Amino acid sequence: MISSPIDEIKNRLDIVEVIGSYIKFKKAGANYRALCPFHSEKTPSFFVSPARQIWHCFGCGRGGDIFGFVKEIEGVEFGDALRILAQKAGVELKRQRPELKTERQRLYEICEWATRFFEKQLAGSSSGKEAKKYLLSRGITEESIEKWRLGYSPDVWQSLSDFLTSKGYKKEEIEKAGLSIKSEKGSFYDRFRGRIVFPIFDLNSQVVGFSGRIFKSPDTAKYVNTPNTLLYDKSRILYGLDKAKVAIRKKDACILVEGNTDVIMSHQTGSENAVATSGTALTPFQLKILKRYSNNLLIGFDMDVAGETATKRGIDLAQTQGFDIKVIRLPEGKDPAEIISKNPKEWEKTLTSTVSILDFYFETAFANRDPKTPEGKKEISKILLPVIKRIPNEIEKSYWVQKLAKNLEVKEEDVEAELKKVKLEEDIYGLEPEETINLPQKSRKELLEERLLILILKSPQNINLIDEGKVSCFSPPYQEVLSKLIKKQSPEPEPFNYLSLKAEIEEIEEKDILPDIQFCLKEIQCLEIKKRLDQISQEIKKAEEDKNSQKIEELTREFTKLAKEISL
Numbered sequence: 001m002i003s004s005p006i007d008e009i010k011n012r013l014d015i016v017e018v019i020g021s022y023i024k025f026k027k028a029g030a031n032y033r034a035l036c037p038f039h040s041e042k043t044p045s046f047f048v049s050p051a052r053q054i055w056h057c058f059g060c061g062r063g064g065d066i067f068g069f070v071k072e073i074e075g076v077e078f079g080d081a082l083r084i085l086a087q088k089a090g091v092e093l094k095r096q097r098p099e100l101k102t103e104r105q106r107l108y109e110i111c112e113w114a115t116r117f118f119e120k121q122l123a124g125s126s127s128g129k130e131a132k133k134y135l136l137s138r139g140i141t142e143e144s145i146e147k148w149r150l151g152y153s154p155d156v157w158q159s160l161s162d163f164l165t166s167k168g169y170k171k172e173e174i175e176k177a178g179l180s181i182k183s184e185k186g187s188f189y190d191r192f193r194g195r196i197v198f199p200i201f202d203l204n205s206q207v208v209g210f211s212g213r214i215f216k217s218p219d220t221a222k223y224v225n226t227p228n229t230l231l232y233d234k235s236r237i238l239y240g241l242d243k244a245k246v247a248i249r250k251k252d253a254c255i256l257v258e259g260n261t262d263v264i265m266s267h268q269t270g271s272e273n274a275v276a277t278s279g280t281a282l283t284p285f286q287l288k289i290l291k292r293y294s295n296n297l298l299i300g301f302d303m304d305v306a307g308e309t310a311t312k313r314g315i316d317l318a319q320t321q322g323f324d325i326k327v328i329r330l331p332e333g334k335d336p337a338e339i340i341s342k343n344p345k346e347w348e349k350t351l352t353s354t355v356s357i358l359d360f361y362f363e364t365a366f367a368n369r370d371p372k373t374p375e376g377k378k379e380i381s382k383i384l385l386p387v388i389k390r391i392p393n394e395i396e397k398s399y400w401v402q403k404l405a406k407n408l409e410v411k412e413e414d415v416e417a418e419l420k421k422v423k424l425e426e427d428i429y430g431l432e433p434e435e436t437i438n439l440p441q442k443s444r445k446e447l448l449e450e451r452l453l454i455l456i457l458k459s460p461q462n463i464n465l466i467d468e469g470k471v472s473c474f475s476p477p478y479q480e481v482l483s484k485l486i487k488k489q490s491p492e493p494e495p496f497n498y499l500s501l502k503a504e505i506e507e508i509e510e511k512d513i514l515p516d517i518q519f520c521l522k523e524i525q526c527l528e529i530k531k532r533l534d535q536i537s538q539e540i541k542k543a544e545e546d547k548n549s550q551k552i553e554e555l556t557r558e559f560t561k562l563a564k565e566i567s568l
């Protein structure tokens with residue numbers, strides 16, 4: 001039998017590995033448990049079941065198989081999820097007719113071709129070779145050039161565009177991929193010209209954008225980047241995360257640096273848990289992604305504690321979101337790339353000399369200000385109070401309040417009073433509170449039925465308690481599960497998988513199961529009777545209108561009989 005590519009992919013990939021490449025989770029019995037990547041929560045209600053190859057979040061109700069997960073987390077259509085997973089699984093998909101390809105897919109292809117074009121230029125053309133020499137002189141190795149797929153864009157107006165059109169892509173598509181610019185006259189020219197090009201990868205190592213930097217005369221902008229496109233949104237991407245995510249999880253820490261070369265050089269020395277923000281401050285979205293991998297951030301760039309810079313705002317946000325932040329002590333005015341190019345060993349050493357963000361702020365705030373003078377006290381507290389206010393833990397907060405009071409030689413109550421006055425920017429915007437989610441409301445009957453099924457799945461011999469004749473009273477999806485279980489057949493995967501997973505997770509004492517089942521059965525029966533009673537009342541009303549006394553009598557008899565059953 002020939003299996004479909006979907007089955008083939010499912011056979012080859014393990015859900016734990018696929019989901020594990022996006023989020024970190026902990027083993028919980030036979031399953032894995034994590035904070036849900038799709039809604040914000042403080043206690044993990046996201047489960048992955050290796051036995052069933054499914055995932056389910058009991059907080060927001062999302063769930064499914066690997067395809068559903070990739071669709072959801074990448075924000076893509078099914079076709080794209082299929083391609084992503086096919087690539088992971090090494091399953092070849094049949095060639096699609098070009099007109100059936102999604103726009104997204106064509107843009108991915110354009111970016112891939114462009115990357116190959118730039119790589120070839122770096123290796124072959126004369127100015128490309130010059131660019132390569134420059135990279136090597138900066139300490140970037142041949143292996144890194146290959147691994148990060150660095151390239152060179154020739155200093156002419158249309159070399160890449162011509163190459164891509166020869167591959168069958170339209171000029172408009174090339175522009176949409178961010179690779180060319182439309183002039184006022186309506187012609188297109190290459191965005192990247194005469195630059196070293198760093199491809200930017202998404203979490204699946206597919207190229208989605210580029211960053212080009214000059215290496216010779218600094219008479220033009222130092223950097224040129226892909227604008228936001230269908231594939232690339234700079235507020236959502238962290239440079240190097242696709243190559244760093246495993247190391248971040250393993251080391252349970254993420255090194256944040258500023259530039260692409262800092263990332264590349266850090267990986268080169270073996271510290272592969274480094275990423276860079278793509279020339280912007282950290283955004284809530286990026287932090288959310290990082291949280292999947294680790295809660296520990298190591299800051300590897302200069303930070304102006306008194307300034308209102310974008311970089312500082314990103315770190316503030318990370319602090320509010322409960323990240324444990326440490327600052328790497330960089331030697332005066334040096335960036336990681338410089339340190340590494342001089343001596344790779346030095347970087348490893350630097351990484352071990354970190355200081356907590358609070359200690360860092362304290363040191364820096366007190367360093368150039370005089371805590372003896374009223375102005376100095378005011379300036380120092382202006383820097384430190386917001387940082388203290390952001391600490392989520394009250395005990396920790398109180399420690400820093402005491403320390404600040406002591407170092408400023410003022411009363412603790414005064415520090416407390418000032419602390420109350422501080423307004424945090426993220427509070428004003430109300431960033432990222434715990435979400436409240438409206439799950440599709442289940443009726444009481446459905447909830448009881450679900451509970452009953454879970455209990456039966458926990459101790460299957462109790463299926464004998466269900467009267468086969470009563471199965472038709474159950475809500476449709478549960479009806480199917482029950483009748484199959486009674487017939488000792490396997491039910492359809494949905495909602496059976498979900499129920500089984502829930503049964504596995506639910507902690508119920510053995511001795512409570514039977515009474516609980518009996519309770520559910522009784523309640524379900526009561527609800528059924530009440531429903532019938534409502535119907536009878538309606539019918540009596542109608543019989544009264546028709547003056548059908550015989551019918552009235554019959555119905556009343558049934559009503560009394562049923563009403564008695566509930567009161568039992």
Ligand SMILES: [Zn+2]
Nearest residue numbers: 036039057060
């Ligand atoms: Zn959720």
